Amino acid sequence: MRNLASLVFTAGLAFLLLVIAAQLGFGEPPMRVGGAILEQAPAEVGAANIVTAVLLGYRGIDTLGELSILFAAATATGLVLVRGRKDCGHGTSDPPGGFILRTGADLLFPLLLVVGFYIILHGHLTPGGGFQGGVILAAAFFVLVLARPGADGSGGTSHTAIAFIEGLAGAGFIAIGLWSLWDGGEFLAPLLGKGVMGELLSAGTLPLLSLAVGLKVGAELAGLMTQLAEQPAGPQHPHPQAEDRGS
Amino acid sequence: MSAMGPDSLSFVVVMYVGAFGLLVIGAIGMVMSNHLFRMVLALVIAEAGANLLLVLSGWRDGALAPILGTHAADVPMVDPVPQVLVLTAIVIGVGVQALAVSVLLKIHRIYGTLDVRALRRHLELDICRDAGMAPEGSREAPAGERPLPPPIPVADALRTAATDQTGATS
Numbered sequence: 001m002r003n004l005a006s007l008v009f010t011a012g013l014a015f016l017l018l019v020i021a022a023q024l025g026f027g028e029p030p031m032r033v034g035g036a037i038l039e040q041a042p043a044e045v046g047a048a049n050i051v052t053a054v055l056l057g058y059r060g061i062d063t064l065g066e067l068s069i070l071f072a073a074a075t076a077t078g079l080v081l082v083r084g085r086k087d088c089g090h091g092t093s094d095p096p097g098g099f100i101l102r103t104g105a106d107l108l109f110p111l112l113l114v115v116g117f118y119i120i121l122h123g124h125l126t127p128g129g130g131f132q133g134g135v136i137l138a139a140a141f142f143v144l145v146l147a148r149p150g151a152d153g154s155g156g157t158s159h160t161a162i163a164f165i166e167g168l169a170g171a172g173f174i175a176i177g178l179w180s181l182w183d184g185g186e187f188l189a190p191l192l193g194k195g196v197m198g199e200l201l202s203a204g205t206l207p208l209l210s211l212a213v214g215l216k217v218g219a220e221l222a223g224l225m226t227q228l229a230e231q232p233a234g235p236q237h238p239h240p241q242a243e244d245r246g247s
Numbered sequence: 248m249s250a251m252g253p254d255s256l257s258f259v260v261v262m263y264v265g266a267f268g269l270l271v272i273g274a275i276g277m278v279m280s281n282h283l284f285r286m287v288l289a290l291v292i293a294e295a296g297a298n299l300l301l302v303l304s305g306w307r308d309g310a311l312a313p314i315l316g317t318h319a320a321d322v323p324m325v326d327p328v329p330q331v332l333v334l335t336a337i338v339i340g341v342g343v344q345a346l347a348v349s350v351l352l353k354i355h356r357i358y359g360t361l362d363v364r365a366l367r368r369h370l371e372l373d374i375c376r377d378a379g380m381a382p383e384g385s386r387e388a389p390a391g392e393r394p395l396p397p398p399i400p401v402a403d404a405l406r407t408a409a410t411d412q413t414g415a416t417s
Contacts (some may be wrong), residue, residue: 006275008324009278010274010275013274014267017267018267021267027306028307029306029307029326032326033330034305035326037327042315047371048314048316050313050314050324051334053327053329055334055335055360059331062335063335066338066339069342070338073343074342076346076349077345077346080346080349080353081349127312128313129334131334131335131338132334134338175251177327180346217338220342221338221342222370224342224345225377226344227349228348234277
């Protein structure tokens with residue numbers, strides 16, 4: 001009965017989606033906002049990558065909102081998991097990774113850091129930017145955590161460092177926005193001149209904002225992953241009725 | 248995506264079918280699975296479908312990526328706004344998935360299972376215990392044994408209520 005209801009529900013959902021699809025113009029979007037941005041962005045922002053120009057220039061305050069959503073998710077994860085960490089300490093954790101995994105992680109870590117920072121700093125020139133590079137930075141730290149579970153490397157001390165970088169990057173993003181507000185423009189309006197399109201130091205404050213976004217995303221995700229990785233595997237405090245009421 | 252000529256229509260139809268298919272598969276998985284972690288995985292699949300649909304909504308026939316300097320200036324470019332939306336949605340999706348997995352970890356640590364039916368039983372027991380009543384004491388208990396326990400006769404209930412009242416007033 002429940003399966004039947006679910007099938008009817010999903011069939012209805014598929015029907016609605018198909019009705020929407022029937023009204024779409026395939027390959028010819030209206031592009032009212034997008035067309036205007038494509039026309040004006042090269043002269044106004046000066047970033048070769050128009051996606052980054054939209055992300056940090058035209059929709060900068062939305063990006064700030066999305067960073068705060070990420071921050072809220074990371075904070076909520078910390079709130080949910082902090083009790084267990086206090087209870088069980090660092091007792092039971094995953095077995096060590098072994099020689100090959102550890103060496104591979106040590107080799108990968110600097111490469112991933114370099115690639116991450118490259119993608120962050122070239123976000124206004126090539127495909128990429130703060131979000132993508134930040135995820136690669138987080139992956140660099142997570143490779144270390146996976147290869148050396150438990151006490152090594154990113155144990156207790158790096159939590160404060162991660163929180164510090166995260167706060168610094170978020171404050172830097174807002175500070176750049178306030179700077180342009182104080183400079184007479186709108187919040188997060190690009191400053192510092194456009195420069196020559198296609199060079200590394202161009203597009204005003206966009207590379208700085210991109211760096212702030214990248215550090216913040218990387219720190220948030222690395223913090224999330226280390227918090228998840230520190231959790232012991234099995235049930236630690238089984239419910240008092242969980243055993244005697246089996247199934 | 249470069250210009251594909253007459254093939255581009257079939258290309259975009261395939262991509263739209265893929266996006267809708269991922270959305271529907273994710274919805275089926277979320278509704279029909281009985282395991283919480285599989286629900287999270289189905290959510291991830293549906294999210295991929297939604298992201299693909301958003302990116303496709305900015306796709307133009309024969310247009311290139313919106314990056315200047317890599318092609319001639321008069322070539323049409325795709326809509327950059329959906330790409331920005333998807334760019335942030337993917338990262339936020341990772342954050343939300345981490346939050347969901349942390350809640351699942353907590354549930355698994357407390358109840359020792361992620362099966363929805365077992366969890367429902369445990370939760371009902373917990374609610375009954377907190378309310379101070381026997382697990383199957385309520386007539387409205389959803390998963391109670393059949394046949395149902397006999398209801399309290401109305402006359403008895405009224406009499407006890409009346410004695411309570413007189414006891415309180417006297």
